[in-house]
Structure formats: C-alpha cells, structure tokens
Amino acid sequence: MSARRIDPITFEVVTSALASLADEMALTVLRTAYSGVVRDAMDYSTGFCDRNGDIVAQGLTIVVHLGSFPGAVKNILERYRGRIEPDDVFILNDPYGSAGIHLPDIYVIKPVFCDGSLEGFACALAHHTDVGGIVPGSNSTASIEIYQEGLRIPALKLYERGVPNEAIFQILAKNVRVPDKVLGDLRATLAAAATGERAYQALAARYGREMLRDCTDELIDYAERLARAEIAELPDGRYEFTDHVEASGSAADEVTIRVAVTITGDRVVVDFTGSSPQVKAGINSPIAFTRSATCGAIRMVLDPAIPNSAGYFRAVEVIAPEGSVVNPVLPGACGARGITGFRIVDAVLGALAQAVTERVPAGGEGGNSIVSIGGYDASFRPFVYVDLIAGARGGSPWGDGAESVPHPASNIANTPVELIEVDLPLRVEEYGLVPGSGGAGEHRGALAQVRTVRLLAEEATLQIRSDKRAYPPWALAGGSPGSPSLNVLNPGRGETLLPTLNSSTIDHDAVRHVLASGGGWGDPLRRDPEAVRRDVWNEKLSAEQAAREYGVVVDPEGRAVDAEATERLRRRAR
Secondary structure, eight states: OOSSOOOOHHHHHHHHHHHHHHHHHHHHHHOOOSHHHHHTTTTTTEEEEETSEEEEOSSOOOHHHHHHHHHHHHHHHHHHOHHHHHHHEEEOOOOOOOOOOOOEEEEEEEEEEEETEEEEEEEEEEESSOSSSSTTTSOOOOOOSGGGGGOOOOOOEETTTTEEEEHHHHHHHHSSSHHHHHHHHHHHHHHHHHHHHHHHHHHHHHHOHHHHHHHHHHHHHHOOOOOOOOTTTSOEEEEEEEEEETTTTSSSSEEEEEEEEEEEEEEEEEETTTSSSSSSTTTOHHHHHHHHHHHHHHTTTTTTSSOGGGGGGGGGGEETTTTBBBBOTTTTTOTTHHHHHHHHHHHHHHHHHOOOGGOOOOOSSSSEEEEEEEEEEEEEOOEEEEEEEEBBBBOOOTBBOOBBOOTTTTOOOOOOOOHHHHHEEEEEEEEEOOTTOSSSSSOOOOOOOOEEEEOOOOOOOOOOOOEOOOOOOBBBBOOOOOOOEEEEEETTTOOEEOSSSSEESSSOOOEEEEOOOOBBBGOOOOOOOOHHHHHHTTTTHHHHHHHHHOOBBBBBSSSOHHHHHHHHHHHHHH
C-alpha cells in the first residue's frame, strides 16, 4: 500500500464494491433493454471512471469496449470544462472528435457529484439495432465513408441539470428504422448510469469523499504496480506477427494487420506500423477501439486478479500510424470495425505466443460474425435482425477450446431461436455444431457452429460481416488450424457461395452461416486416447478422423479404444 490514508481492509472492501457497482450497472441494462442485440446478445458495456476520466471499475461485459471509456470521458472533460453540472447526462458516438468507436455504439455518460464536487462518471454503451445509414443495422461493410453509416453524435448534453434535451431524442427517433428499440435501449443505459451514480454516492456517504478518492487513486496505482510486475517477468524481446482480414465482397479485398510487440523491463510497446492503409470499406478501426483491443489482449496474458482499472493501461504504449486501418482519419468508414478489432487482439496474442506460449490459446473463430436482415413486413412496418454468431475458441495450454463461448475480446451470446421467430419475419431452419470441424491438437479446438435463417417477408437487405475463410484460425505448439467460415445463400441445389463481407437483397431466401472452428494446441499424437474416444462417443469426431488425425483406433460408436493398435499407429505416425 502507498502512504495514502487507507487501511488494507477498507481498500479491499471499496475495490470489491466498485467492481459490484459496474456489474450492477451491466445487469440493469440486461434487465431493461428492448432489442435482441442488447438484451439477448448482450452487446453492451458498463464502467466507472474517476474524476480525471480514468477507469476504476469495469462490468463483466465486452473487453474491446471497456478501454474506450477513458477517451470518451476525457473528451467531455476537455470540451465541457467548467460546464459539467449535477444531473447532466452526456451522449456521443462519433469516432472523429468525440472518441467513439463506431456509430451503433452510443455512449451514455453521467457525471457523479458528491457534496457538490465532481467525483466520477458512470458510463454505459450499447450497440444499437440501428442508427440509420445505407443498410438496416448500420454496420455496412460496403460503405466507403462514415457519412453513409448513420447518425453521428458529437459529445452533447442529453440532459442538462436533469432536463432532457428533447431535440436529441426527436432527432434520434426520426433517423433510425426502429425507434422503439433504439430509444428503449437508450433508456436502459440511462438507467444503468443512474444505478452507478447511486451506488458511488452511497459509498461516498459511508466512507467519505476524500477517503473514496484515496481508494480510487490507490486502486489505479495498485493495478499499475501489479501489471508492471507481471510484465517484468515476461521475456524481453521484440515479437512480430501478421494477421489478415479477408474482405472479399468489399473494395478492400484483403487487409493486413502487422504488429510488433516489444517487451522491455516492465513496459510493453505495441507497434502497428506496416498495417494496411485505411480502406474504402466499413472495417476501419478507430484509434479508441484499437487501443482498447490492444490493452485487452495484453491483459489476457496477465494475472486475472489484477484489478480492472486504468493502471495496467499505463504500462502499454500503442503506436498506430494515422491514416491506417487501425487509426483511420475522416471520412473513414468503420461501421463493421469489430472484425478488425478482433484481428488486432489475435495479432497481439500471436506475437505474445512467441514469448509465453504456455499462456496463449490457439486462434478461435476470429470474433463474432454478424448477420443482419432488415426490411419491411406486409404492413410496411420496419424490422431489423442483428445476430452475433460466436463461440468457437481455440485449444489452449490448459484444455480444449470451448464450444459456444465467444472470442475472449467479447462477451456476447447468440440470439435464442424462439426470440428471433416471435419478434421477426424469420424462421431458423438450422442451428448446431459441425461434427469433426475442430482443429486437431493435444487440446482440440472447439467445433464450428452453423445457423440457417430464412426470410419470410417479401424482400429485405442482407448484410454479413464474417472472416476466417482464406486464413483459418491458426494453431499453436504443433496443432492443426481450425476449419474456415462459410456463407451460403439457399443451401442445397442451386446454392450460391457469398463472400465474407456481403451486402445484397434477398427475397424469401435462406442464409446459412458456418462459423470458423478453433485451432488446435499441441501435438495431436499427444492427446489422451480416452479424450479422443469421448469425442467419438459424443459425435464430435468420427472414428476415421480419430485414426487419421490423432492416431487413435476406436470403434465407430466410441465405446472403446484399441490400445495396442493405437500404440502401433502412433509409432508409425511419429
């Protein structure tokens, strides 16, 4: 502990209370949101920043969101210096000038006052179903400039001293396709911010404003000390990795993410020099998103007990050339920037795997695919379906890749079939795992998912954001890569293969998306034969694959392993 006036027990209680505060904010959004993408897929985040705009607590939500809160709050502090009052609420989404990360992610930020003094900011953001633009869902991969992507909101006061700015609410309602969903989700984030404010004020009333300041300051410094101590134990050196976004179906075609991670003592420099220039497609990653993704990736190899505060950011320097796909300038389009953010995380982890292979899993599905279908029903009522299909992790040093668990940079869920069909003119015709698809390894990659959705309305716009086809999930330590993703229109006779990034019009058509599977970690010939048998028993693997990929001889039903035949087969394979 530092020389601040804090005893260890009070510090620990306050730290836990702040973490609970952020999680309660997240639960408030979950319980009150209107749209499927927020309520069911859980594409939102919450956090609490101190009076300086540094984050002190983060909700159990999306990693690539959370590191962006400080930039948004510091933008407000600078722009509204001397004009931040009790019961104000700020709103923003603009990546160019307000530290947003793309237009569908709308921030709600509420200053928190205690005894008349500004002490912090309760922050929430949600991925809104629609904010206008050229496609329903506002996540076009074909947009070439941000002006095509929807409504840009600079940092504005949505409420001033508790009085709502009705003009902003009206502008939002008139510029989105589903205003009931958008305004409903906006109110859910407002409720979350109010929850955070009440909880922090209750802490201040209990411990005193000055003591709470000391605790939050110490929390940030404590996280920095722990992070630097962890980094100091990593091998010094420069570690390089290159990953790709396959942008077929857009003007970009292919995007390169090149990274060099340099570890020197207790600090890390992450340099994206050599990455592709910004592209005329909606996949550019604004700098706030790039920094958040980078710090999130570094965090994944550190001790999970380190508090989720801004302290560990201090040990990481991010270099992202201006005008590149990882730091675009106006008017770079970024509605579908998530796929690039996931590649940033994967590239940083790929570099770190060279330093600490024992801490890094093989590549997974590459982040969630987004399938959006929007149009009008027979009564000309608008509908927008935004589904985040995810959940195929790579094998890791500690076990098999988990099925239906999303990419570590996110914390989203697939939308339940029943809720899709009750809310929208759609029918889900297939949803499951793809047998035999996981990358082979001592620890197997997760199986791919498949989902087929049919449009029941006359016509709609289809938008797909996917990846990992030409460059399947990579393996580590001698494993095999995962299987690639696939998009098919009207599977079966006469089917059409769609590109990874697709925008088109459909009419009573079915869309089939196959997610990439997880890569394998470690030599497949070292996999426990009993684990291979269980995979055959559970129909995750065929007996033929067991012999071909793992050198394990098992009966077709997976009831027993032939130990002698397995030993002979593995000896020959080695």
